């Protein structure tokens with residue numbers, strides 16, 4: 001069905017942490033990170049439609065049921081984002097019907113909830129507070145989650161602090177990401193708590209002007225880590241199985257866990273190779289969530305309106 005003219009829709013792309021170093025811990029317990037992130041062209045979709053009264057949210061899509069089992073609908077980050085923005089704009093959050101098409105796995109290390117909240121903030125800023133600056137939106141977002149500022153930026157970036165300092169980097173060389181989630185939800189606080197070393201070195205310097213080739217990018221990544229990967233594998237050993245399965249399939253350039261897991265990604269040269277690996281993996285592991293997508297999403301409304 002074509003969207004009605006009053007309906008606004010936005011893609012909430014997955015976030016991938018290509019590298020994630022934990023470099024310290026703040027007095028309040030939050031960890032300092034140094035991370036390189038990107039946003040593949042795959043995600044949830046948030047739709048906003050005017051309603052006669054109230055504010056409500058309907059969740060559809062393949063992970064709607066998992067999300068309902070994971071928590072109370074009132075705590076959904078989409079509704080939290082709508083309320084936070086309305087509060088900031090000094091208006092009552094009313095007359096709005098929101099739909100979240102949940103295509104990304106839940107508690108999966110790919111920023112699903114944060115990206116949903118981001119898409120909501122961007123959609124509703126247009127309606128409720130068009131003059132609100134990006135920096136102010138990021139401040140509202142940070143109160144909802146450490147991943148919000150990077151998702152609001154929505155482009156490849158280096159992230160420091162607890163997630164609030166976002167430095168955009170030049171576009172990454174073309175590649176395809178293969179994402180694999182074994183179906184185990186992983187709670188972010190559990191993984192940070194399980195770290196045994198919290199004062200690791202930062203990321204190596206990024207080349208000025210960006211990476212000239214995929215080889216150069218992958219070589220640079222080879223000098224980096226995801227410090228959350230070992231504690232996540234201890235907590236959910238199936239993550240180790242996912243990485244081993246990805247590494248069995250050539251030609252992949254690099255396989256690593258994203259965020260606090262359990263989703264792992266592989267860097268592949270092109271969509272054809274990624275599709276072939278995905279087919280072979282799916283035959284071996286029919287219950288795993290396996291998707292491939294170009295590394296960069298085109299930001300904006302999901303339907304181009």
Ligand SMILES: C[C@](O)(CO)[C@H](O)COP(=O)(O)OP(=O)(O)OC[C@H]1O[C@@H](n2ccc(N)nc2=O)[C@H](O)[C@@H]1O
Pocket residue numbers: 017020029030031032033035109111114144145146147148161162163188189192259260
């Ligand atoms: C692991 C990452 O996804 C990497 O991008 C983020 O650092 C986590 O971002 P997030 O899921 O938006 O995290 P939040 O919802 O803000 O925090 C959940 C919990 O994770 C822990 N947490 C989160 C972020 C951070 N930099 N240090 C932490 O220690 C805290 O215990 C916090 O209570």
Ligand SMILES: Nc1ncnc2c1ncn2[C@@H]1O[C@H](COP(=O)(O)OP(=O)(O)OP(=O)(O)O)[C@@H](O)[C@H]1O
Pocket residue numbers: 067070071075076077078100105106107108109110111112113114116117147186188259260261
């Ligand atoms: N719209 C939403 N989508 C997913 N999870 C949500 C949403 N709203 C609230 N949550 C809650 O947030 C928690 C984290 O889910 P989410 O999918 O955002 O984790 P994640 O992918 O590990 O995020 P990150 O990579 O930012 O750490 C879940 O326990 C879930 O109940």
